Amino acid sequence: MKTRTSSFGYLQRDSFVHRLNPLTKFLVLILVAILTVTLVSVLTAIAIFCFILLGFYGAGIRLRYALGRLLRLLAFIILIAVVQILFTPYGSILFYLIPTLAPGFGPFLPITTMGITNALNLVFRLINIVLVSALFVATTDPSRFAASLTQLRIPYRYGYTLVLALRLVPLFDDESNTVQAAQRARGIPIDRGIIRSFMRRIRYTFIPLIFSALGRVDALTLAMDGRGFGFAKTRTFLSYPKFTAKDWGIAITSIFVTVFSLWYFLFIMPLPQLI
């Protein structure tokens, strides 16, 4: 049986992580991102990495789901590493990439311990952000996330703008495929003359989709106002994600851990840079 790839990264499961309130998960996501960016050290990066792996395990989501993403970023990861290794002139020199070619000429491009450390740090930073984001997306139903925004006192009309945008995504995915098909059916080659036809391809893809999408605005407006959208500043909800004791526990613990780590590592005990 063929299965169409879903428009969203959400994977429906019944796990501890899935059941958490989306806001709790979002808080943890933000905190992990903050720690990842502020604590520059291979050791903390590995600690955060392990924490994320634990999350994947708890959510019952195979790491392969996230590895796919990382693979698509492989070129970017290599770029980050190469830039650091080549352009960090600090640290003990391990060897030169280009040895002395002639007396007085070379050596060039020293590979240093610091370069390698920096590369490790930044690659880990990317991997951690990508993985923790993937974990959040895989375990959070976007419509539940949007519904929970009202608990943050965000006016529901804005929360529902996000819902509407997400609802339109699968529709526009289909339309985008249709437009690409229509181009081919009109004899517009998509696989040749890349540079020459670049601007044209963008225009031929963007313009039909924009017009077909904007053509829906009028009907959408009437369909929303016609069902009382904005009738009052607040509204009721059939149901929305509740905060459980677990949510409170996790939220408070993670805030505590974050504040402590920042305080400890930034002011008390500077982090070792080398492994």
Next chain:
Amino acid sequence: MNSSDPSYYFSTRNLATIAVLSALGGVLSTFVGYLGLLLNSAIGTPFGAGQFLSGLHVFWIILATGITRKPGAATATGFLKGFVEFFTGSTHGLVIVFVSLIQGIIVDIGLSAFRHRDSLPVYSIVGGFAAASNVLVFQLLFFSGTPGLFIMLLVILAFCSGIIFAGYFGHATTSLVITSNILRSLPNGATSRSKSLSPWKRLGPYKLSAIVFLITIAFGTSLYAVFVWRPVIDPLSCEVVGQVSQPYRFSYIAFTEHEITIEAELIGSVTYVPPQNYTGIPLSVILAEAQPLTFAETLQVLSSDGFSAPFSIDEVLDDSEIILIVDNGLRLVAKNYHGSYWVQKVVSLVIT
């Protein structure tokens, strides 16, 4: 049943427009990414050329602003588009929300600096800055220490892309949308928009000053980002300051030619390390580089944890067996001194 109808800053129509364009922008970002890969492979670079398309991400923000004509629409569109990409599984994860939000904020700030004049040059400049911002965000996060020249090149590439795709393409599409009857109900004033596509000559002094202001801000930001901001400070460096004529930041790598090896024995109150070889750079060399003033007497060697040890300047300058070595950062090896003088994690040398 009474007519309660609250009034809102964004009408339902505005919100629907923003949602539609963010969703489409999010969906098409995959297509843009794919085009970027094509471009890279066509030009023969593994990366970088894709920046030429970065304006296509700002395009949606400009278009939403051009259609709704409400300050704040750009920020909302940027934020929402970022979230759409996030939930559809953008490989960059949360970073994309951040990047997109910043682009939206820049468009909003830029347009209000120009009093929301929806002319081509305004859209182009604002689009250019917004597009270029993504390079700086990525530089801050993942490419610290990259030579400024490369970053500037990418910034310029992204800026041009913003002018072309966000500015020109965005402006032309806005006009196309507004002149067609696709939206049916037009916001007030939208029908009386200027038709000319190149009113450069109508640039008044106000606009020029706004341009100069924005350029300065952007230039300053990029300079700061490229040359000053270093999220990863070289831990094998320390500052040399105080009563010296040339205060500087000592960097180990720059002094490797002065490396010497000595044999020393650490005798501390608790610790003892038998004689062994240490390789490092003599403190005398490091201090000489700073040219201590003649009346300077003391050298304080400060550790990152706040610990410090005092030395006599003259003794240090004469003693070639006090060296800074690489060991979990910079560490002082002072052969003929007590173990408590062997300062770890040296961050600064203060001459008084």
Next chain:
Amino acid sequence: MSSPSQTTLRGRPPALEINNLEYTYEGSKKAALTDIQLKIQPGEFIVIAGPSGSGKSTFARSVAGFIPHEYNGTFQGSVKINDQDTRTLSVRDIARNVSLIQQDPDSQLVTLKVLNEVAFGPENFQVPPDEIRTQLEWALNTITASNLRSRSTHSLSGGEKQKVVISSFLAIRAPILIFDEPTARLDPPTTLGVVNTLHQLNRSGITILVVEHRIQPFLTVASRIILLNEGQIHFDGTPDQLQKTPQTLTGLGVVLHPSVLTQPEPQSMSVAPKSTLLDVFNLTYSYPRVEEFAPSLPALKDVTFSVQPGEIIAIMGANGSGKSTLLLHLMGLLHPDTGFIQLNGENLLKQPVSKLAQKVGIIFQNPLHQLFTQTVWEEVLLASEHLKIPEPNVARDRAEELLEVLGLSNYRDQSPFSLSLGEQRRLTIASILLHHPQLLLLDEPFIGQDYRNVHQIMRLQQQAAENGAAILLATHDASIVKSYCHRLLFLYAGQLLIDAPVQQGLDYMKNLGDSAYRLELNKLEVEQVG
């Protein structure tokens, strides 16, 4: 909790009262509605019909209060709902009394889950959650959509989406419902289903207004029919009165009986075909599933047929029976799971689509997805620019001719996006006829076309057929099929059930026992005899 019953509403003031309504859109010189005078009692079932541009949609929006609140324009006269002037109420207050259900369900679904969608209205009106649950169950049950409750909105089929949209408005429990062209894209059986649903709602006491092109399916259930022309009320009476005075319909483009066309029946193919143009062998295809508990999407099962040059072939079948899927295969845009397709004896599936475009042309249902250029003129010439056929001079002459025939000459330098949907559809037809492809695939080209345009479109197809092309035409309109096509293919759930000459094919369809088709076809025959 029961729906508002008819008895409680009787004897009240009119549900709706319109006095001297005149409305002109901003920027338009001509009034969209003039001198509308109307009283509607609670519990009526009214069909409002009229040709394109007669003001039907404007009327619907005025009744629902979106005019004047959401549109800039000049509004005169008054619309009163339960004795309250719409101008003194807010759009959202009006929405508690009047629901306007528009045509395209995809542009009305605003959430990701069916339950959230149906709860959307009551939630906005601050109904307590327990009450929402009751209303939601009632709304889903009323239109037999309870089975959809836990689905994602995007995984639904077109018909299911429409059901969900209707129940999302029902959940508000407004006493007046307006439906804008609820059956425009539906096949005859589904149309009957919708008509029955509306009838049921009406019997439970809800006032129903249906804005439609086709009056026919509603004749038995409507209590009153209003015809609009040029923004004015042209006729206002019972279905019986309308049928007694058919002359009221002339010139309105409104179809009472499907076969008002007087086109002589096409001659059957007399010339013995030399070789086939297209051969389709055992085509089988299934769509990937969108979500776990969604039913398997429409597919093709073992479809085999051949097409001779010069044939005009109708493809009929219910929504989701595989008509569009088949056409996409013939353009090489979908590849079958098993089976193969030959064009002129060559394997069609091995050719790149952009090459195949020289020989095959397709138009999709939504014209917006296939318009690319800045002007109508460039759009017509686009294919020749890429395919290098025909010669530029020839192409320009041909383009002039096509625009002329399809009534688009005046729009030459306009953006394709400024045209109406019907005009856009004709433009896409012009753009695939330019380079004389051998095989033309048209998916529902007649939506939004009046009968003059239908005739022009089909004349062009006949010309193409005379030049040796073959045309495959997916449509629900039996009268067009009867007037212009040689042969009929009928798909049922992806299987090719009928492949026969048109008259014979229509007879078979009748015998299949599909009551809805029988209804349409009986009408056809009555007309034919008369």
